[in-house]
Amino acid sequence: MGLVTLEYVLRKARLGKYAVGGFNFFTLENLQGIAEGAARQNSPVIAMASTGAMKLFGEKTTAAIARTVAEEYGVQMVLHLDHCTDMEILKRCVDNGFTSVMIDASSKEYQENVDITAEAVDYASRYGCSVEAELGHVGGKEDDISVDERTAMFTKPEEALKFVKDTGIDALAVAVGTVHGFYKSEPKLDFPRISAIHELIPEMPLVLHGGTGVPEPDFIESIRRGVCKINIGTELKSIGVYETSRLAYLEDNGQDPRKVSKKVVKACADIVAHKLEVFGSVGKA
Numbered sequence: 001m002g003l004v005t006l007e008y009v010l011r012k013a014r015l016g017k018y019a020v021g022g023f024n025f026f027t028l029e030n031l032q033g034i035a036e037g038a039a040r041q042n043s044p045v046i047a048m049a050s051t052g053a054m055k056l057f058g059e060k061t062t063a064a065i066a067r068t069v070a071e072e073y074g075v076q077m078v079l080h081l082d083h084c085t086d087m088e089i090l091k092r093c094v095d096n097g098f099t100s101v102m103i104d105a106s107s108k109e110y111q112e113n114v115d116i117t118a119e120a121v122d123y124a125s126r127y128g129c130s131v132e133a134e135l136g137h138v139g140g141k142e143d144d145i146s147v148d149e150r151t152a153m154f155t156k157p158e159e160a161l162k163f164v165k166d167t168g169i170d171a172l173a174v175a176v177g178t179v180h181g182f183y184k185s186e187p188k189l190d191f192p193r194i195s196a197i198h199e200l201i202p203e204m205p206l207v208l209h210g211g212t213g214v215p216e217p218d219f220i221e222s223i224r225r226g227v228c229k230i231n232i233g234t235e236l237k238s239i240g241v242y243e244t245s246r247l248a249y250l251e252d253n254g255q256d257p258r259k260v261s262k263k264v265v266k267a268c269a270d271i272v273a274h275k276l277e278v279f280g281s282v283g284k285a
Contacts, residue, residue, distance in 0.1 A: 031065065034269075042283050087119065105117055114166045174193075
């Protein structure tokens, strides 16, 4: 197995009524953990790199490492560029072998969002690369994008229908009550809104951002109503990478970095494997 497109795994998820997990990676160990978790569950998985990661690793290096890791672990992996606002970075990722990109022009007025998104679709589709876009504003902070939770704007179903027709995207991220980062109180998802959007565009896979901290029954209900991709980033960064590294370093007094790396891989794999079970994608690769 190896790298596959977002359109491929989400089409199967939509028909099978499950979701595929999208997990942000920040280090090699983090990425290996994502692959190991997917391999344990024989599940497809989406490995998501941010534009910040691109500035650190570079598009060519990231694509080469992801391809190698996917093949080594024998998993169906989508290499996805997450929340990109820079068209030049997006095009370089497409050029270097990413199988999916997210163009995020959700902060713009509707028509400008459409124009920017359509440009991304036109470019990526020439290379068989899938495109995700966002309509509405998901609150919280994601990479360099920050949206005040009080001013987050939910996705309007009728506008979602028009947006999908106007852009030709492969997946739509919707704002329905989740936020990026840790929640200050229990999230309240707008399930009727998810259903209303899905009923208008039943063949369009819906994406739920801000999955860290969402109760598991809410994931299951969201999937039942049409969500096919769920993003998890903060949990891997804060618990899988940072907290695990800190504790492992203290235990070993910093003598052997390899021990730290092994524990990060396992911690990330455990998180991913559990989430994939909740999302219903076990055995779907």
